[in-house]
Amino acid sequence: MRTVIHMEPEDDFRPVLRMIESDIGIxxxxxxxxxxxxxxxxxxxxxxxxxxxxxxxxxxGNPPEQEALKNGLTINVTKFWRDPPVFDAIRRDIIPxxxxxxxxxxxxxxxxxxxxxxxxxxIIAHETSIMNKDLKFTIFASDIDEEALMKAKEGxxxxxxxxxxxxxxxxxxxxxxxxxxxxVKPHLRGYxxxxxxxxxxxxxxxxxxxxVLCRNVTIYFTEHQKDELAxxxxxxxxxxxxxxxxxxxxxxxxxxxxxxxxxxMQKIYRKRx
Ligand SMILES: C[S@@+](CC[C@H](N)C(=O)[O-])C[C@H]1O[C@@H](n2cnc3c(N)ncnc32)[C@H](O)[C@@H]1O
Numbered sequence: 007m008r009t010v011i012h013m014e015p016e017d018d019f020r021p022v023l024r025m026i027e028s029d030i031g032i033x034x035x036x037x038x039x040x041x042x043x044x045x046x047x048x049x050x051x052x053x054x055x056x057x058x059x060x061x062x063x064x065x066x067g068n069p070p071e072q073e074a075l076k077n078g079l080t081i082n083v084t085k086f087w088r089d090p091p092v093f094d095a096i097r098r099d100i101i102p103x104x105x106x107x108x109x110x111x112x113x114x115x116x117x118x119x120x121x122x123x124x125x126x127x128x129i130i131a132h133e134t135s136i137m138n139k140d141l142k143f144t145i146f147a148s149d150i151d152e153e154a155l156m157k158a159k160e161g162x163x164x165x166x167x168x169x170x171x172x173x174x175x176x177x178x179x180x181x182x183x184x185x186x187x188x189x190v191k192p193h194l195r196g197y198x199x200x201x202x203x204x205x206x207x208x209x210x211x212x213x214x215x216x217x218v219l220c221r222n223v224t225i226y227f228t229e230h231q232k233d234e235l236a237x238x239x240x241x242x243x244x245x246x247x248x249x250x251x252x253x254x255x256x257x258x259x260x261x262x263x264x265x266x267x268x269x270x271m272q273k274i275y276r277k278r279x
Pocket of ligand 1: 077081082083084085088116117118119120123148149150151154203204205206220221222223252
């Protein structure tokens with residue numbers, strides 16, 4: 007059932023706008039007010055809050071909700087090595103474990119937006135393969151948004167998107183163009199297969215996956231849709247395969263029989279045997 011949001015005359019949106027500027031760090035004048043209201047109202051529905059005043063109270067001193075609203079306002083926003091501890095954990099803990107028992111590793115970046123996430127995984131794959139020549143990685147990357155996918159295939163980025171990478175990684179994996187942008191080198195492109203795919207279709211892009219990253223995608227999904235997604239991913243994973251979700255996302259308790267946490271903090275789960 008949809009939550010009704012009451013627009014009382016005294017329920018002023020301006021304090022929310024000020025909060026978006028000061029605490030979330032988004033220049034609200036860059037967006038139409040209607041657009042901002044729609045996004046804020048979507049978060050209000052998710053939280054079952056009915057007035058801007060109550061939402062503001064919820065937002066104050068609540069970093070996870072601030073992050074969720076930020077994601078909602080900047081729907082395609084992503085960057086290389088977004089949330090560094092997650093990708094550090096994947097590189098340090100998950101990939102070595104997979105490497106010990108597999109020769110071909112298959113990974114799906116579901117909701118890949120403009121490609122920074124699958125190319126980040128490709129960087130990890132490439133750096134792992136240097137020491138393990140017989141290892142093969144395939145990275146499937148999908149999104150519902152054709153425009154985002156086109157940019158992903160182009161693989162050309164502003165410097166800001168690369169700020170979590172080391173200088174050595176930038177030099178190794180990108181070519182700096184004359185317009186100051188950075189283009190991913192062919193060796194990274196070679197790992198990634200892009201396709202358009204709707205995560206609500208109930209069907210995965212492929213199967214026998216060793217890891218599925220579905221991060222910062224489900225902000226507009228209902229609880230039911232989130233559950234359906236987690237249910238759809240499980241059979242596509244190999245035994246012991248990993249499911250990685252966003253820092254502000256969560257798996258409902260019903261899924262404890264399907265997935266066990268490997269790194270609770272970084273929201274990395276493993277399919278149970
Ligand atoms: C904020 S981006 C996340 C990008 C990346 N996963 C990350 O964490 O940086 C969210 C992406 O989810 C995609 N998305 C939203 N609903 C989707 C759906 N039903 N199926 C596939 N992709 C979807 C959007 O198009 C958007 O590109």
